Amino acid sequence: xxxxxxxxxxxxxxxxxxxxxxxxxxxxxxxxxxxxxxxxxxxxxxxxxxxxxxxxxxxxxxxxxxxxxxxxxxxxxxxxxxxxxxxxxxxxxxxxxxxxxxxxxxxxxxxxxxxxxxxxxxxxxxxxxxxxxxxxxxxxxxxxxxxxxxxxxxxxxxxxxxxxxxxxxxxxxxxxxxxxxxxxxxxxxxxxxxxxxxxxxxxxxxxx
Amino acid sequence: xxxxxxxxxxxxxxxxxxxxxxxxxxxxxxxxxxxxxxxxxxxxxxxxxxxxxxxxxxxxxxxxxxxxxxxxxxxxxxxxxxxxxxxxxxxxxxxxxxxxxxx
Numbered sequence: 001x002x003x004x005x006x007x008x009x010x011x012x013x014x015x016x017x018x019x020x021x022x023x024x025x026x027x028x029x030x031x032x033x034x035x036x037x038x039x040x041x042x043x044x045x046x047x048x049x050x051x052x053x054x055x056x057x058x059x060x061x062x063x064x065x066x067x068x069x070x071x072x073x074x075x076x077x078x079x080x081x082x083x084x085x086x087x088x089x090x091x092x093x094x095x096x097x098x099x100x101x102x103x104x105x106x107x108x109x110x111x112x113x114x115x116x117x118x119x120x121x122x123x124x125x126x127x128x129x130x131x132x133x134x135x136x137x138x139x140x141x142x143x144x145x146x147x148x149x150x151x152x153x154x155x156x157x158x159x160x161x162x163x164x165x166x167x168x169x170x171x172x173x174x175x176x177x178x179x180x181x182x183x184x185x186x187x188x189x190x191x192x193x194x195x196x197x198x199x200x201x202x203x204x205x206x207x208x
Numbered sequence: 209x210x211x212x213x214x215x216x217x218x219x220x221x222x223x224x225x226x227x228x229x230x231x232x233x234x235x236x237x238x239x240x241x242x243x244x245x246x247x248x249x250x251x252x253x254x255x256x257x258x259x260x261x262x263x264x265x266x267x268x269x270x271x272x273x274x275x276x277x278x279x280x281x282x283x284x285x286x287x288x289x290x291x292x293x294x295x296x297x298x299x300x301x302x303x304x305x306x307x308x309x310x311x
Binding site: 001046047052053055056207 | 232233236246298300301302303305306307310311
């Protein structure tokens with residue numbers, strides 16, 4: 001279960017509206033490398049993961065991604081506050097505005113709505129963990145590209161925090177791969193799929 | 209291969225407020241109490257969102273917050289299992305996950 005903490009994981013304080021930046025940054029909410037996909041991917045990979053340490057990593061990083069969803073949403077919200085009709089047209093925000101006004105809808109910068117088609121829950125320990133490492137690198141590169149495109153130091157500060165978290169998460173997933181490798185056949189990591197081929201993974205604890 | 213299961217048996221009985229090891233049924237009953245208290249807090253929290261001036265609800269909420277703290281401490285002292293962390297080893301990663309247990 002989860003409980004809500006009424007604070008952002010890192011402060012978002014944007015004073016200048018900028019719909020152009022908002023329409024780029026929104027990709028990290030509902031785009032192919034976005035935080036909504038990250039949270040969904042990690043939290044849903046937990047059930048087929050056989051090792052406690054790695055379920056812990058997936059739980060904690062998945063939970064942190066929920067907090068990142070809120071940060072990106074706060075950025076989009078603050079960048080589109082108090083817009084005039086002229087701001088909307090000049091900032092290229094009209095195609096978004098026509099359907100969503102200034103609500104925060106999970107979509108890619110291209111306008112493509114959030115989809116789980118861009119994430120994987122393969123049910124294979126090593127395939128899932130390598131997917132996760134790649135996902136962290138893809139999020140990192142999207143943040144790098146956002147940093148190339150936006151100028152506002154307040155926006156950059158929040159984006160830099162998120163970019164650094166991707167690097168830390170990549171590191172933890174790398175360690176998760178090593179932990180999993182230590183638990184399987186050292187001569188052939190792929191001799192079996194520990195998510196599926198062992199009974200221990202499917203055990204339910206109960207009173208005798 | 210080291211599995212989750214053989215490490216799960218190594219839970220320790222430490223310190224305060226717990227004379228003997230809890231039976232499985234006692235653990236189940238205490239967990240139920242924690243769950244009931246947590247759910248009461250969720251309901252009170254939600255009720256207070258739409259009734260922010262209700263002092264009776266506020267008192268109920270505070271009382272159950274304190275009760276939950278006590279129950280969680282009892283669980284941790286008596287079972288050696290942590291909801292979050294442990295002293296010598298982060299045994300949060302060793303105990304069963306909610307979907308691995310019928311408790």
